[in-house]
Amino acid sequence: MSRIMGLTGDGAVAYAVKQCKVDVVAAYPITPQTLIVEEFSEYVHNGEVHTEFICVESEHSAMSACVGASLTGARVFTATASQGLALMHEILYIASSLRCPIVMGVVNRALSAPINIHCDHSDMMGSRDCGWIQIFVENAQEAYDWVIQAFRIAEDPDVLLPVTVNLDGFILSHSLEGVEVLDDADVEKFVSTRKPVFTIDPDKPITVGPICFTDFFFETKRQHVEAMNNSPKTISKVNDEFAELTGRRYGFIDTYEMDDAEAAIICLGSTAGSAMAVAKKLRDEGKRVGVIKPWVYRPFPAEQIIDACKDLKALAVLDRACSIGAPYGPLCNDVTAALYKENVRLNVFNVIYGLGGRDITPFDIEAIFNETLEVAKTGLIKKPIKFVGVRE
């Protein structure tokens, strides 16, 4: 049985974590993640959960405490945003390399300077090579659903990697939505309890994190790559079981009107919802447009994206972050590399938008679609990188 609750994006994350019977939460509040920590600490205060809640003095300490807790075999959650994620950066690599299946909510927010609290994806993109599985969601329902699935994916012995669930700051974190939540018992059954592969235990001592020089470091990294390579199988399995339980079908990417589309937008997070609404309008006008929304960003779903693009003549890749000095923004770098790798020649241009929370409007998106249709018709890309919404 399920029911509808009014939840913010952050509230949906906190509620999912509550139902997943997490053993340890170590977190430090930062806007716009704050509601997650606040609401979860209320559950702790009210005795609704039996979680050890560690109030730490920084995000660096938060992630460090999570690593220690995870190594004991505990189920662990934390959440952060922006500068907090940046402060965690070195421990992010340690968490994934020590194969700690921590789940973390990242409420995407711009990185300083100038200081800003609003949404863009610079924070996660700045740490995208940290070896974590990375999920991006479009709304509060997806945030709730993916947090529950994230524990299963992370803790699978074939994967054993931490997972971030990314949701757009304020746009999702602070917006109230109707979220269909599961019964506690159903979630408990779905996520079960963590069965650790190895633990730190005084009765059975092992060494974790020893020095590892030229003779074994490379082998350890190669194992880490393999774990990420193995993860798609587990992600699919968990998506299947979740669909069976809820009727909500997830995968590596979500697509909208991609059959017979000649022009499309690919983007992460909440913008995909606006893009789909605009695509619907343009479809009604007879324009063959579609939308691709990657749910899974790492491992990068190259195969699924290429498959969705197979009939396209032009693609606009929307990036809510810059990779300053790189050929494109982060998502466009990945998309074009994936196309090149599979020898697919597609007219692609990159749109940088929404930095520091600058709104992207349906009018902006319609203009992008029309430009993509123009590229599909002419095969000519006027500007490989376009900045949409910035004042000249």
Add this chain to the structure above:
Amino acid sequence: MSEESKPGWRSIPIAGIILEPGSAMKYKTGDWRAFRPVIDEEKCTYCLLCWIYCPDGAIIREEKTVRVNYDYCKGCGICANECPAKAITMVEEKK
């Protein structure tokens, strides 16, 4: 052991963990040393300051004097610096 004869990524424990406790003993760090401490037993007063200060536990207590475990002594020279009787000399290692 050459690089080729060591086990590959498929057969080593994950995450760089070491399953055998105390295995650091197998990793002899004495060859890091550029200078070796040499103890003059005549001058040694058996005050044990070197034994206390050695960061590697490489000073061994004997009945009336101390000895250096060259398998693990990295040659930092702290023992020679601390020795009030000036009984320890750092001598350059020569291949």
